[in-house]
Amino acid sequence: MDFIKSPLNYTGGKYKLLPQLLELFPKEIDTFVDLFAGGGNVAVNVSAKHIIYNDIMRQVPEMLQEFKSVGVEECLQRIDYFIEAYELSKDNREGYLKLRERYNNSFDLEFGVMDPLMLYTLICYSFNNQIRFNGKHEYNMPFGKNRSSFNPALREKFVAFVNRLQEIDIQFFSKDFRELKTGGLKGSDFVYCDPPYLITVASYNENGGWGEQAERELLSKLDEIDKAGVRFGLSNVLESKGKENTILKEWAKRYKVNYLEHTYSNCSYHKKDKESKDVEVLITNY
CATH class of the missing domain: 1.10.1020.10 (Adenine-specific Methyltransferase, Domain 2)
Known part of the structure; x- marks a missing residue:
């Protein structure tokens, strides 16, 4: 299958992992919620009746909305x-x-x-x-x-x-993940999260934008989604450059951990230790 690639360059964008991710996603999805949607690589390639794109950096959903509108x-x-x-x-x-x-x-x-x-x-x-x-x-x-x-x-x-955006049923939002209300979701929906990774550094982490508190709050939100009978998938890394995310490893014991082949080339402009492997996973509750 040919995938559509976002014209926005996001650190850790999921384009190269799409074949593995989409294979692990549920086969039937009514509403797909992309909670940290970034460049939109996953949102425009997933098969779902309705797509909710959300990203906290409001300028990006505003830009994608403009692409679709005009x-x-x-x-x-x-x-x-x-x-x-x-x-x-x-x-x-x-x-x-x-x-x-x-x-x-x-x-x-x-x-x-x-x-x-x-x-x-x-x-x-x-x-x-x-x-x-x-x-x-x-x-x-x-x-x-x-x-x-x-x-x-x-x-x-x-x-x-842009052509793909115009073909699909997609809505754009810029909200904090904590604002997601599980009441409006059904068992046939699917919430996908690709948050900033606690143990790697990217531009969104430089100013303390994502720390242990945010990590725990997101995992708690996913527990809430699970209790509501809604399916979720969380992309993350368990280990990176000698560090490990112990909070995530402990939490993940309750769910299914799918290990992915890590194939980024555009992770960052200068990455000295290309040999040091990140253990990239998709954690699911189904």
């Missing part, structure tokens, strides 16, 4: 407009910084709000195409000199992704 043609027109207006290229740092400054002005004179497609254009030319904001919600990724652009391969990926 469609490929208008998206490309607006992206190309920004590329032309700011003469964006792999080596025009000044144009990139001017566009970033324009985006970070909270009220955009031309579009009235912070335009999600302006943000997407910035991401395409940023270092490693990463998505990161400072405490003032300003996009603060540096320029991806000689590396990043909206090249033909990315354009093709973007078109396929």
Whole structure:
């Protein structure tokens, strides 16, 4: 099966694990809830009647909602407009910084709000195409000199992704996972979680965004989902670079632990110890 790949670059994105993950997911799903949906690789490839995409970084669901609402043609027109207006290229740092400054002005004179497609254009030319904001919600990724652009391969990926968004029944939310109400879920639904991993470092962990308390609260939420008779799947790592997640290992004894073959190439820009294996798992209650 050919999978659709997200045009957003997320650390630890699940694209390469899709064949293994989808094989382990329930065969029949009414509502699929992707609680930490990130770039949307899982959400756009899962087979379900209805999909709920949720991510705490509100700019991302807003961007995907815009992709779906306006469609490929208008998206490309607006992206190309920004590329032309700011003469964006792999080596025009000044144009990139001017566009970033324009985006970070909270009220955009031309579009009235912070335009999600302006943000997407910035991401395409940023270092490693990463998505990161400072405490003032300003996009603060540096320029991806000689590396990043909206090249033909990315354009093709973007078109396929937006077309898929328009084909499927998907809703976008930006809520904290603790806000998930199990009352509205049924036994035929499925909640998938791919949270920040407690024992690995990524941009969302740098500012103390995910610690032991959040980890325990998520596991408690999954217990609640299980008690409600709803199926869940949790992606995580039990061990990474000599560290182990003892909280998760203890909790997982109650459930089924499926071990995955770890095949990331794009985990991070510099990873010195590529040989050190992460023990990646999908923990399920079915």
